[in-house]
Amino acid sequence: MLTESENALAEAVLIHGPISRSALTSRLGLSAASLTRLAKPFLDTGLLVELDDVVDGSVGRPTRPLDIAPDRGFFVGIKITGDTLHAVLTDVRAALVDSFTRPLTSADPSSVVADLRAAIGDFDGDIRGIGVSLGGSVDDGVVEFAPFLDWHDVPFAAMLAEATGLRVTVENDLVALAEAERWFGMGRGLPGFSVITIGEGIGYAVVAHNEVVRTREVGAGLGGHIPLAANGPLCDRGHRGCAQAMLTSGSITAQVSGALRRTVGYDEFLTLTAGGDPAATAVADAAGEALGRFIALAANLTMQPATVLAGDGIGLFTVAEPAIRRAIATDRDPLADPIELYIDEPGFTAWARGAAAVAIQSAIATLSFGR
Amino acid sequence: MLTESENALAEAVLIHGPISRSALTSRLGLSAASLTRLAKPFLDTGLLVELDDVVDGSVGRPTRPLDIAPDRGFFVGIKITGDTLHAVLTDVRAALVDSFTRPLTSADPSSVVADLRAAIGDFDGDIRGIGVSLGGSVDDGVVEFAPFLDWHDVPFAAMLAEATGLRVTVENDLVALAEAERWFGMGRGLPGFSVITIGEGIGYAVVAHNEVVRTREVGAGLGGHIPLAANGPLCDRGHRGCAQAMLTSGSITAQVSGALRRTVGYDEFLTLTAGGDPAATAVADAAGEALGRFIALAANLTMQPATVLAGDGIGLFTVAEPAIRRAIATDRDPLADPIELYIDEPGFTAWARGAAAVAIQSAIATLSFGR
């Protein structure tokens, strides 16, 4: 295990590297002498490397930045839904190397272990750790409850670790996504922000004081039923105009399909809206307004002006940005800091990268120098 | 200055005392040996005292609890509004000893300093520090902007410290209130909660990871215009059914006065509602529904199930509790943890105690043992 300062150093270099020792003194609140001392064992074991001197034209000795060694193996991140696994292979900074999606044989835990083991075996490279994320509540590697898989108290991390012989970290999908944004994504360097995902479902997470808020609520999938539009459609629980009803891809395609009297998928909805189809545009504008209101509410109530949007459905942002911005402007106090909006990539990779990110965090925290 | 551990010990005893060394080991994550060492200088200087042994009937040596010495002086907390000062004298745990309210001569900073100096002089006792809270943004004792006083970049802490010769802490009123709830109030021991105040205005603050969220937003008075009712009245900025329009005492009394065609004050509104007056009850129910929605939104979006209500207007809670609870039930996911609602006392003392609390925090953090 690392000391607190060693851990802070490894984390800072991983997130902000390449970075010089002198820049790290102010970031970590340590003396230059301590940085020399702390960096040494990392350089000896090869986890960190010194890059060439950087001469920036200013007076004084050039800096010799530290960085994470590029060849320290790979990490696997796997997001499990009810019937599918999305897997990515990443480097130590959670950058994508390889990825694929395949169906689960069944939702039975040991069957899922077998599917995941096979998936991991299909990646090439020196794998240092596995992260798994799923919708549900997770405590210390045990899946307490996962509604889409119908799991209760499944010690999944231990099961997969035994099957693969690798370090396994299991985490709630939204916590993992928020951790990935905080360390490697749009939220890097921000002390706090909120994360909103739209797609088949609605996801929500909060970071404050440089930490992801982990209450039992995260696993319960809150945020999905926040009321956003007074006249919107009903969701399956009878809420009018809630986030589920306004923003899930299923609800949006149902509205467009109903208006056009034929089945329209989400991609076609985006194409129709971009092409100016009136029915699709009306739905997109209503959804955009709801999303803008959601963003503004989250920023106002978390007091964090930064918001990260992610999920399969964020193609909506491209076709409804004016409506989104308009709703934000309406619901956001003009005296408040303007909302900083970060848009992640669509698709499943963001989710699986989240899983890889928690595996990387876990690997960093448990590093040792052979002591 | 104290070391981090010394500070944590003083804080833990202040908040949770009387508390034994052995109970502190788990709370602070330190060894018993360290607690002996850390407590010694506090006992020597008299800030902490040892109470008599507590024999609880269980096996083993009885505990010898530590507590804050009861005679370590008093603190003054003053909340300034646009034209009034509310002052309290408290003990070191922010418990009320004395209080009064008086008008400000003018909003001019030096005039306010003179008024506050006179007010402080009217308290009896050994005053160890002064806390001042006001609506606006404050940075390190400098009031950057206070709309009700029309102050810009006023170094108020330094001015009052010079005039009184005492340690002065100046803080935003909602941050101060949240700090008071966190250390001495309803939020004691909770890692996170939200604070909603209703009265002449609407206030909002958030605590997460055991810290008050301090962004520039707090000073700007957000939360006031959150949309809460689709069909409510308009606020002065044209938002229909926002928190201002639904919950401020001015808006509530205006609605009741309009319905009854005579001027009705807030206290009479409460009396009328308690007596079953239909017009007043309708307004109270609408306000209660809005407040319940506000509470549920805050809990959902901050992911903190605990909520503290405070402010002059919380008499509304007594007369509209069913409507509030109904709205919470509607907007809160049944799978989420139930919302824990804490109601503070009405009146200005909660605000002024907040100011005293930040003065106490500042005094604890800067204690020394004569080193």
Next chain:
DNA sequence: TGGATTAGTTCTATCACGAAAGTAAATGCA
């Protein structure tokens, strides 16, 4: 070419911490 400036290292004193062993004061059982 040498002074100024900034980056980083080495040496060393300090001090916070916990492990281990010891003391204190209760309960509980014979």
Next chain:
DNA sequence: TGCATTTACTTTCGTGATAGAACTAATCCA
């Protein structure tokens, strides 16, 4: 009653993290 047991706290001491001070290194600049 007395002794074992349990829990609370203290004392002693070694370990290790830290920063200050003095140093070296590498650049810019006059």
